[in-house]
Amino acid sequence: xxxxxxxxxxxxxxxxxxxxxxxxxxxxxxxxxxxxxxxxxxxxxxxxxxxxxxxxxxxxxxxxxxxxxxxxxxxxxxxxxxxxxxxxxxxxxxxxxxxxxxxxxxxxxxxxxxxxxxxxxxxxxxxxxxxxxxxxxxxxxxxxxxxxxxxxxxxxxxxxxxxxxxxxxxxxxxxxxxxxxxxxxxxxxxxxxxxxxxxxxxxxxxxxxxxxxxxxxxxxxxxxxxxxxxxxxxxxxxxxxxxxxxxxxxxx
Amino acid sequence: xxxxxxxxxxxxxxxxxxxxxxxxxxxxxxxxxxxxxxxxxxxxxxxxxxxxxxxxxxxxxxxxxxxxxxxxxxxxxxxxxxxxxxxxxxxxxxxxxxxxxxxxxxxxxxxxxxxxxxxxxxxxxxxxxxxxxxxxxxxxxxxxxxxxxxxxxxxxxxxxxxxxxxxxxxxxxxxxxxxxxxxxxxxxxxxxxxxxxxxxxxxxxxxxxxxxxxxxxxxxxxxxxxxxxxxxxxxxxxxxxxxxxxxxxxxxxxxxxxxxxxxxxxxxxxxxxxxxxxxxxx
Amino acid sequence: xxxxxxxxxxxxxxxxxxxxxxxxxxxxxxxxxxxxxxxxxxxxxxxxxxxxxxxxxxxxxxxxxxxxxxxxxxxxxxxxxxxxxxxxxxxxxxxxxxxxxxxxxxxxxxxxxxxxxxxxxxxxxxxxxxxxxxxxxxxxxxxxxxxxxxxxxxxxxxxxxxxxxxxxxxxxxxxxxxxxxxxxxxxxxxxxxxxxxxxxxxxxxxxxxxxxxxxxxxxxxxxxxxxxxxxxxxxxxxxxxxxxxxxxxxxxxxxxxxxxxxxxxxxxxxxxxxxxxxxxxxxxxxxxxxxxxxxxxxxxxxxxxxxxxxxxxxxxxxx
Numbered sequence: 001x002x003x004x005x006x007x008x009x010x011x012x013x014x015x016x017x018x019x020x021x022x023x024x025x026x027x028x029x030x031x032x033x034x035x036x037x038x039x040x041x042x043x044x045x046x047x048x049x050x051x052x053x054x055x056x057x058x059x060x061x062x063x064x065x066x067x068x069x070x071x072x073x074x075x076x077x078x079x080x081x082x083x084x085x086x087x088x089x090x091x092x093x094x095x096x097x098x099x100x101x102x103x104x105x106x107x108x109x110x111x112x113x114x115x116x117x118x119x120x121x122x123x124x125x126x127x128x129x130x131x132x133x134x135x136x137x138x139x140x141x142x143x144x145x146x147x148x149x150x151x152x153x154x155x156x157x158x159x160x161x162x163x164x165x166x167x168x169x170x171x172x173x174x175x176x177x178x179x180x181x182x183x184x185x186x187x188x189x190x191x192x193x194x195x196x197x198x199x200x201x202x203x204x205x206x207x208x209x210x211x212x213x214x215x216x217x218x219x220x221x222x223x224x225x226x227x228x229x230x231x232x233x234x235x236x237x238x239x240x241x242x243x244x245x246x247x248x249x250x251x252x
Numbered sequence: 253x254x255x256x257x258x259x260x261x262x263x264x265x266x267x268x269x270x271x272x273x274x275x276x277x278x279x280x281x282x283x284x285x286x287x288x289x290x291x292x293x294x295x296x297x298x299x300x301x302x303x304x305x306x307x308x309x310x311x312x313x314x315x316x317x318x319x320x321x322x323x324x325x326x327x328x329x330x331x332x333x334x335x336x337x338x339x340x341x342x343x344x345x346x347x348x349x350x351x352x353x354x355x356x357x358x359x360x361x362x363x364x365x366x367x368x369x370x371x372x373x374x375x376x377x378x379x380x381x382x383x384x385x386x387x388x389x390x391x392x393x394x395x396x397x398x399x400x401x402x403x404x405x406x407x408x409x410x411x412x413x414x415x416x417x418x419x420x421x422x423x424x425x426x427x428x429x430x431x432x433x434x435x436x437x438x439x440x441x442x443x444x445x446x447x448x449x450x451x452x453x454x455x456x457x458x459x460x461x462x463x464x465x466x467x468x469x470x471x472x473x474x475x476x477x478x479x480x481x482x483x484x485x486x487x488x489x490x491x492x493x494x495x496x497x498x499x500x501x502x503x504x505x506x507x508x509x510x511x512x513x514x515x516x517x518x519x520x521x522x523x524x525x526x527x528x529x530x531x532x533x534x
Numbered sequence: 535x536x537x538x539x540x541x542x543x544x545x546x547x548x549x550x551x552x553x554x555x556x557x558x559x560x561x562x563x564x565x566x567x568x569x570x571x572x573x574x575x576x577x578x579x580x581x582x583x584x585x586x587x588x589x590x591x592x593x594x595x596x597x598x599x600x601x602x603x604x605x606x607x608x609x610x611x612x613x614x615x616x617x618x619x620x621x622x623x624x625x626x627x628x629x630x631x632x633x634x635x636x637x638x639x640x641x642x643x644x645x646x647x648x649x650x651x652x653x654x655x656x657x658x659x660x661x662x663x664x665x666x667x668x669x670x671x672x673x674x675x676x677x678x679x680x681x682x683x684x685x686x687x688x689x690x691x692x693x694x695x696x697x698x699x700x701x702x703x704x705x706x707x708x709x710x711x712x713x714x715x716x717x718x719x720x721x722x723x724x725x726x727x728x729x730x731x732x733x734x735x736x737x738x739x740x741x742x743x744x745x746x747x748x749x750x751x752x753x754x755x756x757x758x759x760x761x762x763x764x765x766x767x768x769x770x771x772x773x774x775x776x777x778x779x780x781x782x783x784x785x786x787x788x789x790x791x792x793x794x795x796x797x798x799x800x801x802x803x804x805x806x807x808x809x810x811x812x813x814x815x816x817x818x819x820x821x822x823x824x825x826x827x828x829x830x831x832x833x834x835x836x837x838x839x840x841x842x843x844x845x846x847x848x849x850x851x852x853x
Contacts, residue, residue, distance in 0.1 A: 001445040002347070009344040009355070012337060016362050016416070019373035022383060026376070034376075034386040078270030081263040090267060093274045096522055099467070101474020103491040104511045107498050108281035111508070115284055135277035138270055167258045189364075196366040199476055203498070213368050220372050220481060229376070232369040239365040247357055436587055437620035439607040441634035441683065451633075455624045 027229035043230040067133035075141025106203035124206035148182030188246035289508035307509035327472035338419035346427040402484030419464035426460025544593035553579040555743030570730040571740035613680035621664040628660035650682035777850035780826040796843035
């Protein structure tokens with residue numbers, strides 16, 4: 001049986017990875033058609049010449065970084081608090097936010113921001129996107145940190161208290177350092193989740209706060225172009241790298 | 253929880269940011285959506301009085317019922333295929349000894365790279381001028397491009413491709429925790445490998461299979477991007493209808509009603525799962 | 535009488551070490567045999583080699599005279615009772631017991647299951663799930679599950695380790711009785727010498743992958759062939775390279791004159807154990823000894839000068 005399982009696994013891994021590999025390979029195709037006509041870095045060059053791509057990429061970075069910082073702080077503190085004593089309400093809502101279809105989350109945030117625009121005169125822009133991204137990222141951070149806390153012994157904090165530390169100091173000087181790898185891993189996760197988001201972002205972004213996924217989507221809608229292949233390849237490499245780092249850090 | 257007052261205060265402060273966000277940017281928006289679902293479409297789009305349940309009544313209109321049924325069907329198919337494809341893979345990983353982590357990461361890796369990119373990869377492959385058609389024509393196997401894209405099959409493929417890891421990981425987690433002595437005992441008592449799988453391993457993987465199924469079914473049900481890009485305008489699922497109401501059709505109350513109904517279903521499923529797991533975000 | 539199970543020059547090497555180092559053993563049919571040894575001595579590996587969960591690096595395992603090295607566990611007519619019982623959690627007690635019978639498509643399963651559960655005295659608990667049974671009950675289900683298949687040999691991997699001490703003593707008697715009743719050869723693996731001594735017809739003492747001695751409990755305890763066997767089976771006082779059990783080591787205030795051997799010593803302490811007293815004494819030549827004396831044989835105080843004496847016939851001498 002082991003032999004069959006091995007063959008089968010190989011087939012599934014091919015299924016999962018080959019489409020992306022093909023995408024990357026054809027990003028180096030000198031022709032814009034799906035016939036290989038020679039190696040070229042032309043399309044990568046085209047990326048850097050497109051101002052819309054540059055601006056949207058920059059927006060994506062700003063949003064991702066800001067949202068990650070906020071979500072990581074909120075999520076870490078939340079996971080710690082829940083570790084002390086659970087809250088079914090909070091855990092339930094976090095879990096719910098994970099499984100809520102993106103389109104539903106998108107339209108409800110749109111409704112919220114419409115309402116806030118009408119009554120508080122808030123405009124839509126980068127800030128609304130950031131707020132939205134934090135909303136769906138917190139749950140991911142909580143999961144990672146909660147898993148980390150499960151392997152952490154509460155007696156360490158008790159020992160700290162016994163030696164004269166306050167509760168806050170026990171957290172700050174004993175637990176927090178131990179959580180650091182998990183926090184880094186969670187942050188990287190939140191970063192990729194935020195950077196990649198299309199559905200929710202497209203609904204709550206203002207006119208001048210286009211993100212990279214939104215531009216890619218528009219381009220894909222218009223028809224395939226090797227430029228998208230090139231961007232995709234770059235994204236896969238960068239995200240893949242971030243995920244690998246995140247896993248390494250998490251295991252340490 | 254040890255201690256008492258001081259820990260409680262610390263905990264209350266620590267939970268505050270997450271609570272604020274969940275209330276302000278998750279619960280409150282949804283409350284607004286519920287409110288919208290009870291209003292009426294205004295003359296130029298947007299909202300207006302009166303308060304009504306009409307939007308919910310429209311849900312049972314055959315036109316939309318058809319979409320609901322099709323979405324359920326597609327989500328169920330996706331889940332079933334992911335189970336059939338994913339279980340053997342999870343089994344393989346759980347038995348791969350020292351390389352477990354490597355194989356796990358190979359499953360997780362494509363998933364965490366961009367979702368949009370992954371859908372686009374299939375666009376690139378399946379289009380009329382995509383790689384598959386071009387290659388087949390080149391080889392002389394076909395003369396006109398096959399319509400691989402913009403149909404239910406392509407959407408199903410995209411959904412399975414997107415959500416397979418959601419099935420593999422929970423099933424793997426359960427298989428990993430299975431006492432190896434149980435499979436040894438089965439062999440000891442005379443069961444060959446396939447009967448052992450059927451009578452011992454499979455029944456005991458039920459929790460993982462259940463968790464994986466929910467994690468695949470729910471996002472598939474509310475899928476928007478996959479049917480949008482891979483289905484063209486032809487495969488219309490619940491997610492597409494909702495998005496349409498908030499953009500082109502400008503019928504926010506109706507879109508809101510659909511969303512509320514969808515969330516009611518999702519919420520029920522989640523409650524069911526949480527009861528089994530007793531509230532731990534595992 | 536041909537042995538039902540034979541090991542010939544059996545070797546099992548792992549990447550890190552040699553777990554079984556060329557052991558040979560012939561286990562007679564129908565008795566209660568034990569493999570005794572400290573953790574890491576290779577006894578569990580030997581058991582797994584017999585059951586078929588490991589294949590030998592070299593050497594042979596013979597069942598009923600036939601070499602079974604290449605046979606899978608489900609092809610061998612031996613059955614294992616695992617240390618933590620390995621009951622299938624999703625099946626009831628009766629379904630667990632029926633499992634092996636169903637795999638071999640046996641007939642008359644309900645009756646055989648019932649009889650097996652009666653043998654282990656678990657009538658009435660057939661439809662309970664393992665989670666609803668106590669530790670002792672789970673062990674009985676594991677026993678019934680294996681015995682119902684009527685194997686040539688029943689392998690037991692530290693079956694009493696998970697039970698609490700009082701239950702353990704009771705189960706020793708029950709297991710022994712059960713073996714006599716069903717007549718199947720039992721092979722028990724344990725690190726507990728009391729267990730091995732009390733239950734076995736014969737036992738083999740293992741150390742570092744090799745067998746140091748095979749014999750009856752009396753043989754092995756009273757006439758150990760190596761220092762290791764002597765030390766593992768019970769406490770030993772070592773005096774001048776000769777071994778003495780504490781229960782044959784006596785104390786005397788006056789110089790003994792009955793022809794036995796004796797040494798001058800000083801009492802260093804005494805430990806009251808309820809049914810007896812262990813008196814610790816240090817000989818003039820430096821060795822520490824323990825004498826086990828009945829509790830009403832007088833009290834000895836630290837610092838007292840006494841003689842440690844013994845009968846030469848009680849000496850355990852090693853080459």
